[in-house]
Amino acid sequence: MDGSTTPTSAPVLILLGPPGAGKGTQARMLEERFGLVQLSTGDLLRAAVANGTDAGKQAKAVMEAGDLVSDDIVIAILRDRLTDADCVRGVILDGFPRTTVQAEALDTLLAENGQRINAAISLDVDDAAMVDRISGRFTCGTCGEGYHDSFKAPKTQGQCDKCQGTDFRRRADDTAETVAARLDAYHAQTAPLIAFYDAQGALARVDAMGAIDDIALELGAIVTTATA
Numbered sequence: 660m661d662g663s664t665t666p667t668s669a670p671v672l673i674l675l676g677p678p679g680a681g682k683g684t685q686a687r688m689l690e691e692r693f694g695l696v697q698l699s700t701g702d703l704l705r706a707a708v709a710n711g712t713d714a715g716k717q718a719k720a721v722m723e724a725g726d727l728v729s730d731d732i733v734i735a736i737l738r739d740r741l742t743d744a745d746c747v748r749g750v751i752l753d754g755f756p757r758t759t760v761q762a763e764a765l766d767t768l769l770a771e772n773g774q775r776i777n778a779a780i781s782l783d784v785d786d787a788a789m790v791d792r793i794s795g796r797f798t799c800g801t802c803g804e805g806y807h808d809s810f811k812a813p814k815t816q817g818q819c820d821k822c823q824g825t826d827f828r829r830r831a832d833d834t835a836e837t838v839a840a841r842l843d844a845y846h847a848q849t850a851p852l853i854a855f856y857d858a859q860g861a862l863a864r865v866d867a868m869g870a871i872d873d874i875a876l877e878l879g880a881i882v883t884t885a886t887a
């Protein structure tokens with residue numbers, strides 16, 4: 660990373676990595692630790708689908724197939740969300756950008772506000788392990804806390820550690836076939852962003868195959884440096 664890229668305004672951090680790399684889990688931990696706002700385009704799109712908006716109607720089948728939703732739709736959704744008041748605290752982008760067009764649109768959007776990216780952090784994982792990781796995961800339907808059958812079960816069975824909710828959910832696109840399509844989309848369209856951010860001097864890489872808390876420590880150190 661190049662310290663000269665550090666902006667003076669609200670921090671903007673990007674988490675890159677294939678589905679299952681732990682972007683959502685780590686983004687939520689960074690959100691708590693640094694008071695930043697986690698922005699997940701996957702969550703925003705799922706909300707649009709649930710609310711039956713025009714964007715949601717167009718995105719639904721694409722998401723179910725494990726393909727990428729069109730740049731226009733995703734960029735519009737993100738642009739909209741970035742204008743919300745809470746984003747002045749700084750944001751962690753989880754699942755955006757996913758294409759070079761989105762990355763360029765983000766740079767333009769930030770430049771309009773006198774902002775730039777503090778760091779793009781790639782969570783590096785072994786593809787073969789991702790299918791297992793994804794097929795075991797679930798979230799609390801009340802607060803969104805993430806869990807996993809093998810790596811992170813609720814401390815009290817059937818009850819969320821964070822909010823004590825009892826309504827757990829598994830995503831409709833967390834099936835073996837859809838996961839394969841999502842991994843293909845990652846390699847074809849998102850992995851080139853590693854070189855994109857490296858060229859900007861904003862890239863950091865983290866081995867994300869280890870324990871959740873160890874990865875969080877490493878990410879925390881990167882965020883501390885990048886936002887200093």
Ligand SMILES: Nc1ncnc2c1ncn2[C@@H]1O[C@H](COP(=O)(O)OP(=O)(O)O)[C@@H](O)[C@H]1O
Pocket residue numbers: 677678679699700701702704721722723725726727728729730733753754755756757758761841
């Ligand atoms: N930035 C994006 N561009 C295009 N499609 C997206 C984007 N973010 C999310 N999606 C859509 O939402 C789905 C779920 O995304 P997400 O929740 O980030 O999960 P994951 O990273 O595990 O695939 C993706 O498979 C894709 O269809």
